[in-house]
Amino acid sequence: MAIAAFAVLFNTALAKNLPRVEVFLLVLHVFGLFAIITVLWIMAPRASARDVWFEFTNAGGWNSKGTATMVGLLSPVISTIGYDCAVHMAEEVNNSSSTLPKAILWSFTFNALLGFIIAITLVFTLGNVEEVLASLTGYPFIQIFYNTTKSYTGTNLMTLIVILTLTSSAIAEVATASRQLWSFARDRGIPGYRWVAHISPAYNIPLNAVLVSSLVTSLLSLINIGxxxxxxxxxxxxxxxxxxxxxxxxxxxxxxxxxxxxxxxxxxxxxxxxxxxxxxxxxxxxxxxxxxxxxxxxxxxxxxxxxxxxxxxxxxxxxxxxxxxxxxxxxxxxxxxxxxxxxxx
Structure with missing residues (x-):
């Protein structure tokens, strides 16, 4: 909820500064990723190429490794979808008909390359798979960081980079989700469309849509308690x-x-x-x-x-x-x- 409120703050009171913030977050995204990769390359143990490329683990108990692979695609697929988010900002982008397609292609290509590098790095340096998956932290990547650095400080700093990156993505997600909700309300496609489609003169943004997006996010987070x-x-x-x-x-x-x-x-x-x-x-x-x-x-x-x-x-x-x-x-x-x-x- 705090992260959602933080994202709303940037999409309302600080909306005019959002482009500058996005540039800073892009720098953090790139340099933070290479900082993590460099530590893993230098300090982490190495797996053999044979284990990385030819050893498959069917941990789901499926009847074949092929089925297990297809079921396991759910997580990596998440990182290859959602690039259409930029389209939802089309009415606030100059020359959007040519700018947005280029933005989508460049962002996907750039992040696919970085994603491939970090994926290969992780499988070569993750160490004992069972130990990592059974981590008391609940997050295997944190265990990998700790096994590499043997330091709580180093682990926390590397984890902080991931947290800041994910938090920054929440800012963009609220922006695009609110615009998508607003445009559908403008087209009268949802209940309460008149209120949701209202543009706030004070902020010159679809404030109601932003607040609804934040409220839904907060309510969904409560489900995890039950x-x-x-x-x-x-x-x-x-x-x-x-x-x-x-x-x-x-x-x-x-x-x-x-x-x-x-x-x-x-x-x-x-x-x-x-x-x-x-x-x-x-x-x-x-x-x-x-x-x-x-x-x-x-x-x-x-x-x-x-x-x-x-x-x-x-x-x-x-x-x-x-x-x-x-x-x-x-x-x-x-x-x-x-x-x-x-x-x-």
Whole structure:
């Protein structure tokens, strides 16, 4: 809740200084990562290349290592999605139609490279896997830091870098989530859209949407007090929801391309590579989408069950009922405004 409140502060009273803060956080992100990597390279024990590249552990009790690998993709996939967050700030970005696609591609490429480096570093330096996973801290990466430095001070400093980086990401998450919520409310797509879509003259931002995003975050954090199983189900739902939105959006593009229908005019285009890239993206997303509903281990019990499917069906059911009962009467899709402006001019 404190982190959520901190993020709200930066998105309201300090909103004008957000670009400067983001630059500072980018520097922290890069130099902090290399600081951690350097310590691990110099001080950590080394695993053999054979163990790193050819030894597989099926800790979930699945019938094959392939199934275990696919189920285990849930965590790494989280780091490869969410780059669309920049799109939600489009109406506050100059020259957004060309700036945002470049920002998405550069941020993904840059972070994928850094992510690959840190991943390889960790698997070469993590030491005894069972010991790391059984860490009393509850966080294996902290145990790796301690095993490397043999120092509480060194471990705390390295962990602090991770905490600051995650906290800074919360600032950006609140900004993008509030804008997405605001734009959907502006299109009259959610209950209470008039209040949520209000722009505060004092801050010149969707203050109500920011506060709602913070409130939802705080309420969700309380779930962990009663049941970490329920919280994990909601966190898993985040991945499934994003994958669903990607699949629907890309499928619409593929369908239009196969039908030979024109796509909306744009300043950024993949050209002739558009269709193959779209199809490849769907082939990549589809199996991950299916395995996102799998539990992490077998045999499955109530506490180890992945309850994301239940919440997913409930949310989709509520949204569908709301749309057919009331939403379709007031919802105004952005494409209608675009066509109106084209007709006008």
């Amino acid at each position: 049941s970490y199983v329920a919280l994990n189900a909601i966190l898993a739902l985040t991945v499934v929801s994003l994958l669903t939105s990607y699949i629907i959006t890309i499928s619409c593009l593929v369908l239009k391309r196969f039908r030979g229908l024109p796509l909306p005019p744009s300043r950024w285009s993949l050209g002739p590579w558009g269709l193959p890239i779209n199809v490849a993206a769907l082939c990549f997303l589809a199996p991950i989408y299916v395995f996102s509903f799998f539990p992490l281990a077998t045999p499955v019990e109530a506490e180890t069950m992945n309850w994301a499917i239940v919440i997913y069906v409930g949310v989709m059911g509520f949204a569908t009922i709301y749309y057919f009962v009331y939403g379709h009467k007031v919802y105004l899709p952005p494409v209608a405004l675009v066509k109106r402006d084209e007709y006008r001019y």
